[in-house]
Amino acid sequence: xxxxxxxxxxxxxxxxxxxxxxxxxxxxxxxxxxxxxxxxxxxxxxxxxxxxxxxxxxxxxxxxxxxxxxxxxxxxxxxxxxxxxxxxxxxxxxxxxxxxxxxxxxxxxxxxxxxxxxxxxxxxxxxxxxxxxxxxxxxxxxxxxxxxxxxxxxxxxxxxxxxxxxxxxxxxxxxxxxxxxxxxxxxxxxxxxxxxxxxxxxxxxxxxxxxxxxxxxxxxxxxxxxxxxxxxxxxxxxxxxxxxxxxxxxxxxxxxxxx
Numbered sequence: 001x002x003x004x005x006x007x008x009x010x011x012x013x014x015x016x017x018x019x020x021x022x023x024x025x026x027x028x029x030x031x032x033x034x035x036x037x038x039x040x041x042x043x044x045x046x047x048x049x050x051x052x053x054x055x056x057x058x059x060x061x062x063x064x065x066x067x068x069x070x071x072x073x074x075x076x077x078x079x080x081x082x083x084x085x086x087x088x089x090x091x092x093x094x095x096x097x098x099x100x101x102x103x104x105x106x107x108x109x110x111x112x113x114x115x116x117x118x119x120x121x122x123x124x125x126x127x128x129x130x131x132x133x134x135x136x137x138x139x140x141x142x143x144x145x146x147x148x149x150x151x152x153x154x155x156x157x158x159x160x161x162x163x164x165x166x167x168x169x170x171x172x173x174x175x176x177x178x179x180x181x182x183x184x185x186x187x188x189x190x191x192x193x194x195x196x197x198x199x200x201x202x203x204x205x206x207x208x209x210x211x212x213x214x215x216x217x218x219x220x221x222x223x224x225x226x227x228x229x230x231x232x233x234x235x236x237x238x239x240x241x242x243x244x245x246x247x248x249x250x251x252x253x254x255x256x257x258x259x
Contacts, residue, residue, distance in 0.1 A: 004028060005064040006056060007248045008049055009110065011037060012070060012083025012138075015045070016235070017052045020243035021174070025121030027236065029174030040084030042091060043171055046100045053101060066106040067097055068113035068238045072153050076107060083138070106246040109153060111135055113241030115143020116150050118206050120244050121231040129203035132156075132196060133231070136209040136229030140167040140192070144200075150245070159195060166192055172211040186221035197226050206231050 008017040010225030013036055019029035032052050037044035049067065070082040081087075094107040107143060108116075115133030118124050124131045128147055135141035140157030140238035143150065168174060168189040180188075193205060205224070207215060209229030215230035220230060 002063055005243040005245030008067045010069045015048055015095040016239055017056060018239050019056055020240055022247050025240050032056060042087055042096060046096055050100045064246035065240030068108050068110040068242040070110050073107055073109050084161035108242060108245055110238050111141030112143045112150055112152050114208060114237035115145055116245055117233050117237045117241030118231055119145045119148060121240055123206045123229050124204055127204055130205045132202045136172045136211050138173045139171050161191055172209055182217045186218045190222055193222060193224055197224055202226055
């Protein structure tokens with residue numbers, strides 16, 4: 001069984017990838033990064049991923065490859081498209097990558113990959129029970145992990161509060177757009193996390209996204225029963241999660257596709 005895997009993290013502005021040591025969660029290659037091709041069309045992104053995998057020198061046929069993508073993914077299809085071309089919607093995207101790379105891959109939503117990484121290697125390492133990982137960025141991404149098992153495609157950023165899709169009010173993009181103070185933003189986050197607490201009663205919240213670097217400014221302002229902590233893995237979370245989910249040891253925990 002391979003002790004390493006490749007993780008590829010596709011975003012609206014950049015594509016990142018590296019070879020990951022599955023035991024430690026450390027990168028064992030340089031992290032490769034390229035700009036997402038303008039327009040974010042399928043053929044262009046697939047070609048960029050193939051070039052990146054070739055650059056990383058992944059020649060062994062049994063080397064697992066995981067790819068995470070900013071979309072709801074079911075049965076290997078991309079059912080949505082965030083900051084990439086609408087041509088992805090309804091596309092058999094997993095098969096498209098597999099044909100280009102000439103091997104099987106594990107294809108997963110980007111928030112799910114980041115959340116799984118935090119449980120495997122980060123802020124929730126060795127945590128049992130129900131962990132909810134949230135990413136505060138352009139929207140609000142969420143991942144559910146229960147006893148180390150990923151429950152995919154949980155899109156709680158779109159939770160409706162006061163008749164509003166709440167990520168439009170409580171994302172970090174909303175904070176920046178409306179020039180909210182930390183206190184004003186925390187009041188909006190309070191409504192979001194309190195609702196999650198009431199519905200799901202998790203053991204732990206983890207907060208990621210670039211703004212988590214400033215967690216001292218807003219997490220102490222939240223009044224919750226559930227422990228809430230910042231994410232640890234930062235920009236490598238998607239790479240690590242995609243790689244971990246691609247490994248035979250972990251794939252069953254996050255596997256949700258049917259080919």
